[in-house]
Amino acid sequence: MEYQHLLYQVDKHIAYITINRASALNALNQQTLTELEATLLEAKKDHDVKGIIITGAGEKAFVAGADIKEFVDLSEAEAKLLSQKGHYIFTELIEQSPKPVIAAINGFALGGGLELALACHMRFASANAKLGLPEVSLGLLPGYGGTQRLTQLVGRGRALQMILTADLISAEEGLRIGLINEVLDAADLMNRVEEVLERIFSRSGTAVTAAIDAVNASNEQTRDGYQVEINHFAELFVTRDFKEGVDAFLTKRKPNF
Missing domain, CATH: 3.90.226.10 (2-enoyl-CoA Hydratase; Chain A, domain 1)
Structure with a gap:
């Protein structure tokens, strides 16, 4: 266009x-x-x-x-x-x-x-x-x-x-x-x-998106920002990025997100 x-x-x-x-x-x-x-x-x-x-x-x-x-x-x-x-x-x-x-x-x-x-x-x-x-x-x-x-x-x-x-x-x-x-x-x-x-960009894209949403929720009357944070925190535990980030930390290498 x-x-x-x-x-x-x-x-x-x-x-x-x-x-x-x-x-x-x-x-x-x-x-x-x-x-x-x-x-x-x-x-x-x-x-x-x-x-x-x-x-x-x-x-x-x-x-x-x-x-x-x-x-x-x-x-x-x-x-x-x-x-x-x-x-x-x-x-x-x-x-x-x-x-x-x-x-x-x-x-x-x-x-x-x-x-x-x-x-x-x-x-x-x-x-x-x-x-x-x-x-x-x-x-x-x-x-x-x-x-x-x-x-x-x-x-x-x-x-x-x-x-x-x-x-x-x-x-x-x-x-x-x-x-x-x-x-x-x-x-x-x-x-x-x-x-x-x-x-x-060098950080986890899924975590970045979740963090933006959680911060936005802090100013919204229709959502409880604390609950949004809790939900995202739990959801991220089952993502590939979490597994990669933890493994990279433990093996002392740069993560490949």
Whole structure:
């Protein structure tokens, strides 16, 4: 499939998804959301893909929000559908992805762009990145899960400060409050994210998938995260990976997962 607003490639078990609207600071219009959904589904079903990196084209922006021009004529019902679509993509296809998804934040991550990053399992940022949820300055609030995920990551007080003031923060401040995993020079960003994924790939894939699910369950009201952990812990004991991992440990060799 050809994409208008995204670049998609797979190399060494990594699916690279690049939001490719640099002239619009990679703003998420509805077509881009649709293409993002398609690429995530493609990566999910591709057995060669073990992990996903999402980034933005150019040197200025990861994703500088939604495309506000598209908001002007939306009815209440249409706005609700748009929010539901964003929630589906960010929750079902990114947050709940059985394969690790990392955001490589290479510039502005604002509004829907920060919400996209928040949905990823980890966030690595270049030192020049700026982060924020400025929706209240437009008479809106974050609509793709930002009110929930930001609160889970940084706590209620800091989340409310960011959302209610609409102020931007630096990558270093994002690191300090737990929003960002690591801050790097722009030239080192992608190499570091690839390095982290390669480390994950060296571990048991079945255990990685189970761990993602157990951590996700900690924030869900419909599942008891402790019970999910217990169930996965027991299930992994009968897997090939467990037997291989234990044998490798006991014989002092690298496991072959």
